[in-house]
Amino acid sequence: MIEVVKAGLETSIQDYPGRIGYWNQGFPPSGPMDGWSFRMANLLVGNAPGTAGLECQFLGPTLRFSDSRTIAVTGADMRPTLDGEALPFWQSVAVKAGQTLALGAARLGARGYIAVSGGFANDAKLGSRSTFTKAGVGGIGGHSVKPGQHLPLGEGGGTAGLSVPPEHRPAIRSDKEWDIEVCAGPNDDWIDAAGQERFLSSPWVLSAKSDRTGFRLDGPEWTFAEKATNKPREHGSLPSNIIDHGYPMGAINLAGQTPIILVNDGPSMGGFINPYTVPSAAFWKLGQAKPGERFHFKLVSVDEAQALAARMTALCVPASLTTV
Numbered sequence: 103m104i105e106v107v108k109a110g111l112e113t114s115i116q117d118y119p120g121r122i123g124y125w126n127q128g129f130p131p132s133g134p135m136d137g138w139s140f141r142m143a144n145l146l147v148g149n150a151p152g153t154a155g156l157e158c159q160f161l162g163p164t165l166r167f168s169d170s171r172t173i174a175v176t177g178a179d180m181r182p183t184l185d186g187e188a189l190p191f192w193q194s195v196a197v198k199a200g201q202t203l204a205l206g207a208a209r210l211g212a213r214g215y216i217a218v219s220g221g222f223a224n225d226a227k228l229g230s231r232s233t234f235t236k237a238g239v240g241g242i243g244g245h246s247v248k249p250g251q252h253l254p255l256g257e258g259g260g261t262a263g264l265s266v267p268p269e270h271r272p273a274i275r276s277d278k279e280w281d282i283e284v285c286a287g288p289n290d291d292w293i294d295a296a297g298q299e300r301f302l303s304s305p306w307v308l309s310a311k312s313d314r315t316g317f318r319l320d321g322p323e324w325t326f327a328e329k330a331t332n333k334p335r336e337h338g339s340l341p342s343n344i345i346d347h348g349y350p351m352g353a354i355n356l357a358g359q360t361p362i363i364l365v366n367d368g369p370s371m372g373g374f375i376n377p378y379t380v381p382s383a384a385f386w387k388l389g390q391a392k393p394g395e396r397f398h399f400k401l402v403s404v405d406e407a408q409a410l411a412a413r414m415t416a417l418c419v420p421a422s423l424t425t426v
Contacts, residue, residue, distance in 0.1 A: 103168045103252045104218070110163035110205065114233040114246045115222050115253070116140070118152035121230035121240070125370040129239060131351065132232035132366050135213055135314065135389025137382075138272045139177035141418040143217035146174035146194040148260035151418050153221035154231040156247075158214040160392070162205020163247065165216075169199045172219040172260025178211030178274065178390060192271060193426060196262040211274040211390040220258025234367055236315070263426045270422045272386045278395040279305075283384040283402045283410065284354065289344065289375035297325040301378070302399055306361070310393040316355070317363040317388060319397065324359055330375070338373060346373045352380035363388065381407035383414055 106113075118140055120133025134140035134157050141151035149155075156163070162180040174194045175182045182189040183204050189195060197203065205214055224231050224242050233241030242251055290298065300322055309318040330341040337344050342356040349355060349369060353376035355362045363380055365388060378399070380388065384407075391397070402410075 103254055105166040105168065106163060106247045106249055106251045106253065107166055107202065108164035108204075109247050109249050110158050111161040112159040112246045113163045114157050114235070115154050115224055115241045116157045116232045117154040117230055120232045120366065121228050121234065124228050128370070129228055129234060129237060130367050130370065132230070132234045132240065132314075134215065135366055136177055136215070136272065136386040138386040138414055138418065139213075139389075140215045140217075142192070142266050142271070142422075143174045143176040143215045144221070145418065145420055145423060146176070146192075146260075146264050146266065147172045147217045147219040148194075148258060149217060149219065149221050153217070154224065155218070155221065156216040158205055158216065160212060161207050162214050162216075164202060164204040166202045167197050167199060171197050171255070171258075172262055173197050173203065174217045175203075175205065175214060176217075176266070176271075177214040178208040180205035180208050180214040182206075182214075190265075190426075192266045194260060194262050194264040208392075210276055212392045213389045218255055218258075219260030220256035223254040223256040236367065264423045265426050266422065267424050270417050272390065274390045275395075278392075280387050280391055280395060280397050282380060282387055282397045282399050283407060284378040284380055284399045285402060285404055285407055286378060287376075288350065288353075288379070290377045292327055292330040292341070292344070292375045293377045294325050294327045297327075298377070300325070302401055305396040305398055308391055308393050308395050308397065312393060314365055314367040316368055317365055317391075319354075319361045319363070321361070324356065324361075342375050343373055344375050346371055349376060350379050352382065352385065354378045354380065381411065383407055383410035386414075
């Protein structure tokens, strides 16, 4: 068991790739926002890459261990400490029974990840241990962790002293500027040429009104193609309205003039257009961005997006680790 002394801000149990196959029933994939950092944390402690771990948002938790384990902290720099002493980052560390791990506020990046040898052993719901708080599914009781909770662990050993070399880690930006890949569609033809050029050439600011359902962006106004302004009534009154249709994960959902990137806990369908989609290979950047930081979108093909995802997955293997 691990005792939660302090919960941090929205610390939750997640696994990778999350809850697959139930979106049509209202259950999104969930899972870690930064799947790259998450998988690397698990590899460091000897777990399979998708084993359940903790995602820590902006402010990390304080945890007390009941037995000896191997742990690793990756992702955002939350200045982890073990019994008050600085803990090596992106490295596997041996922890003894009674010791306390504490994470602070993220000073670089937004989401930190804690992996523990054996992983978390909460009950799987619909094939996943990932937490989806809006439906009360997964996690421990279907919510983010709370002070005083005891989180069950599976059996596992792990090896201390393994490290992820810098060239195999996501490069978290310190300048508050992010280059985010996007693919055109499924509804890019509802935006006119000037509107598409404006989207790709303008900075977009991540709003504080964002969460694991959607990332709201502030930026210039959109302009629309003829098919968006001269359409049958059943499509709705706004140019961005369309007959209800499915949304891909990562869709940039245009609600009126406000683009919202639908992320891990987002809806599966609705009545707004999606001119562009952020591919899975760029989700780690979304997961490490803070409100007020700026996004610059870069158009890539589907083939390029798939190649980026394949390269990332190729890094998330034990062979990528080194010994300290």
